[in-house]
Amino acid sequence: MxxxxxxxxxxTTFKQKFLNNSxxxxxxxxxxxxxxxxxxxxxxxxxxxxxxxxxxxxxxxxxxxxxxxxxxxxxxxxxxxxxxxxxxxxxxxxxxxxxxxxxxxxxxxxxDAKVCNAATDTKSTMKCYICGATSKDFNNLSARKQINEDALKFGLSTLHAKIRLFEAVLHLAYKLPVKKWQLS
Ligand SMILES: [Zn+2]
Structure with missing residues (x-):
């Protein structure tokens, strides 16, 4: 894998010239x-x-x-x-x-966000690359949008993150059994 x-x-190419100007x-x-x-x-x-x-x-x-x-x-x-x-x-x-x-x-x-937007044909950085939501949609929690399943491999769009998102993630993490990283 x-x-x-x-x-x-x-x-910046300050005072660095090539023999061929192009x-x-x-x-x-x-x-x-x-x-x-x-x-x-x-x-x-x-x-x-x-x-x-x-x-x-x-x-x-x-x-x-x-x-x-x-x-x-x-x-x-x-x-x-x-x-x-x-x-x-x-x-x-x-x-x-x-x-x-x-x-x-x-x-x-x-x-990164730039390559991700290029890969998913998202023209604006203010638009979610998974569901296409824009700033006017983010507070509407009941809205269900069509998602681009191919874009899920890039992870969640930070545009959907609210101010206490990481608190919620932390609470989810508390409830998981403790995992061990393979040592050898
Ligand atoms: Zn979205």
Whole structure:
């Protein structure tokens, strides 16, 4: 299992000229992935788990380009990577008369609001990317909206969060049994 995503960055190019004037490194756009865990068989026996999934240590670039992050560039990058993911073949490992097949599952979960809105065709940052609600709808709790199920993988939209949302989340957490992180 891997997670992948993309994001852009920019810098001021003060007094830094290229030989060719049309070249520029003012903007960069990168897609990258992080391996999360390796499990075996139907019972998903854990063989390896990334001890620091948020650390850049296991983060690997897929493609880096000198282009500005726009909705079109983000969408182009997402479909480019998704096409490549669909072409992925299981990796074969042969070891003393035993053959292992490693299947790769890539999850598009490393997104910021900009990339998320581009991926879900949401034009405004003030609009929920899951149900399309805008500021005039957020206080209407009885309203039921059609949701975009594909967008659920990006998590809840913070636009729906009310002032005491985290208190509610904390209360839910109190009631759950204590879980342990695998130590080895
Ligand atoms: Zn919504």
């Amino acid at each position: 891997y997670k992948w995503g993309c994001d852009g960055s920019q810098q 070249d520029s490194d003012a903007n960069i756009f990168q897609s990258l992935f992080v391996p999360l865990q390796l499990s075996c068989g139907h019972e998903k026996k854990l063989i390896w788990q990334n001890p620091l999934p948020s650390s850049p240590r296991h983060c690997r670039p897929i493609r880096i380009r000198f282009v500005k992050e726009t909705a079109d560039i983000s969408k182009e990058e997402i479909s480019y990577i998704e096409n490549k993911i669909n072409l992925l073949e299981p990796t074969q490992i042969t070891q003393v008369n035993k053959k292992f097949l490693v299947k790769h599952v890539m999850m598009f979960t490393m997104v």
